[in-house]
Amino acid sequence: MRRMDFSDHRRDLGDNRYVYAVVSRRVGGLSIGINLNVDKACNFDCPYCQVDRRLPGGPREIDVAVLEQELDHLLALATTDELWTIAPFDTTDPALRRVGDISLAGDGEPTAAKEFSEVVSAVGRIRARHGLEHVPLSVLTNATLFHRPMVREGLESLDRLNGRIWAKLDAGTEAYFHQVDGTKLPFQRVLDNLSWASQQWPIMLQCMFHSWDGQAPPEAEIGAWAQRVRDLLGAGGSLSEIQIYTVARAPADPRVGPLTSAQLQEIAAQVEGLGVRLNVVGLS
C-alpha cells in the first residue's frame, strides 16, 4: 500500500531491507518509508499498483531488530546532517533537509505483517530516541484487517504515538471495488473496518480514481462512493482528510490511465460541504 505521489523517488539507502527514504516536496522534507511486506504479498491486486511483482520478494518474517537498526541509522544520519553529504541526498534543496514523516507502508498491506504492532512500538521508540516525536507517523492501509485483535493492538499503539491512519477507499460498490482493487474480499468488511476505525480516531481516506479502458469512473459509482463517505460520518465516524488522487506513472496494466485535474475536482465536489478537509492531488 503505497502513496503514489512522491515527487522524487530516491529510495536507495545502501542495502536496507526495510527502511527507505525519498525527498518529497509535498511532505517538505525526507519521507521515510518502512516496508513491512518484503515478501511483496498483498491481499489486493490493484491494477494501478506500482510494486513490481515480477521480481521475487524476500522472507515474510520481519526481523524487527534489523528494522530498528536501519531506522536508527537513517535518523542518526538525518539529525546530524551527515545524510545531506551522501549521494543522492547531497543535491537536496536546503529547505527540504529535515525529516518530514515516517510511514509504515510497503510492497503489500502493512497490517498483514504479524510483527505490525511490535514494529509500531519500535518505530515510536526510535523516533523518540532522536528527539523526533513531532515527526508524523502514519500507516497506509487497505483497511481489510482492522477486525483482527493484533492489528487493533497495533493501531492503538499508533494512536498513543499520535500516529495517523491513511486508509484506502477507491470504490462505492462491491463490483467496482473488486475491479479496481483486484480482490474478492467482501467490500462490507472494509466498510465495517473503516467505520470502526473512524469511530475510534479521526482517519484519513486515500481515494484513487483512474480511467479504465479510456473511460472515467461511472457517475453512479462516484455517487455510491460519496454515499459511503457520508455513511461513515453518519455513523459517528470522524475523517480528518479525504485525499483524491490519480495514477502518477503508467501502471503495468494498460487498461488504467490518469484522470485530469478537472475530473478529480468533479469527484471531490461530491463530498464537499461535509466538514472534511479535501486534498485533490492532480497531475502536475
Ligand code: SF4
Ligand atoms: S493495496 Fe493495492 S496498491 Fe497497495 S500494495 Fe496492495 S496491490 Fe499495491
